Amino acid sequence: MAEIDAAISVRGVCKDFDGFEVLRDIDLDLAPGTTTCILGPSGSGKSTFLRCLNWLEEPSAGSIRIDGTLIGRSGEGKAARPMARRELARARTSIAMVFQHFALWPHLTVLGNVIEAPVHVVGRPRRQAEEEGRAILARVGLAEKADAYPHTLSGGQKQRVAISRALAMKPKVILFDEPTSALDPEMVGEVLGVIRELAKEGLTMVVVTHEMGFARDVADTIVFMDGGRIREVATPTAFFTNPQSDRAQRFIRRHG
Numbered sequence: 001m002a003e004i005d006a007a008i009s010v011r012g013v014c015k016d017f018d019g020f021e022v023l024r025d026i027d028l029d030l031a032p033g034t035t036t037c038i039l040g041p042s043g044s045g046k047s048t049f050l051r052c053l054n055w056l057e058e059p060s061a062g063s064i065r066i067d068g069t070l071i072g073r074s075g076e077g078k079a080a081r082p083m084a085r086r087e088l089a090r091a092r093t094s095i096a097m098v099f100q101h102f103a104l105w106p107h108l109t110v111l112g113n114v115i116e117a118p119v120h121v122v123g124r125p126r127r128q129a130e131e132e133g134r135a136i137l138a139r140v141g142l143a144e145k146a147d148a149y150p151h152t153l154s155g156g157q158k159q160r161v162a163i164s165r166a167l168a169m170k171p172k173v174i175l176f177d178e179p180t181s182a183l184d185p186e187m188v189g190e191v192l193g194v195i196r197e198l199a200k201e202g203l204t205m206v207v208v209t210h211e212m213g214f215a216r217d218v219a220d221t222i223v224f225m226d227g228g229r230i231r232e233v234a235t236p237t238a239f240f241t242n243p244q245s246d247r248a249q250r251f252i253r254r255h256g
Contacts, residue, residue: 006032006065007032007033007067008029008173008204008206011064013026013027015045015060023045025229031220032067034205037208037209037214037218037236038209039209039212040224040225040231041226044226044227045228050175053095053206054092055092066172070091093169094172095174096167096171098159098166098174098175100177100182104165108149108150111130114133114164117168122169136167136168137164141194154187155183174204176205176206177208178210195207212255219236221233222235224245227247232245
């Protein structure tokens with residue numbers, strides 16, 4: 001796939017922590033409007049890779065483009081330079097992230113959490129942001145919680161607020177880092193249900209997950225990582241029925 005056609009285009013990304021290689025030579029193109037699930041054993045580099053996509057972790061080498069625009073560095077090769085903080089903040093507005101542990105602001109109401117970035121980062125008029133925020137909360141089944149505070153919510157409700165906050169930025173890409181791993185089992189379904197609906201709407205999403213059934217049913221693309229490398233990129237049917245590597249076969253026997 002040519003870079004210009006990719007919602008996300010990754011070339012040669014590596015990441016070291018104090019000399020320990022966490023990611024090595026990652027190349028990946030993901031098409032617009034698709035859902036990609038990143039699978040792999042613990043410690044395989046999945047979450048680190050996801051955090052590199054929006055430069056929460058700075059890669060040691062390589063380049064990342066979102067919708068054709070470089071993230072984190074301006075220019076390539078010897079001419080490359082780190083983006084200034086403000087420049088990076090602008091670039092990041094096209095990439096929203098939903099974290100494991102919600103990361104809501106406890107002093108703000110649910111609606112306040114949803115509109116904070118659109119108003120103060122993007123500069124959207126408050127009235128417009130509030131109208132859009134309430135519509136998004138209704139979309140995820142939380143219209144009645146707009147004036148509640150995070151400490152009054154269940155884990156599943158908190159994660160749906162976090163997803164609403166991501167949607168409020170009108171991003172080109174949404175990244176999910178193990179969005180159900182901090183939830184009680186009975187709350188997992190309500191969060192996965194929201195993500196399933198977003199997938200039907202054609203949003204570009206990348207989901208690091210351990211939920212194999214969800215990945216099998218919802219993903220357009222499976223990316224399997226192990227040892228800091230991408231080992232396989234396949235459709236769910238191909239990956240789950242005919243994995244090509246020994247590592248993937250062992251992983252599916254254990255988790256699939």
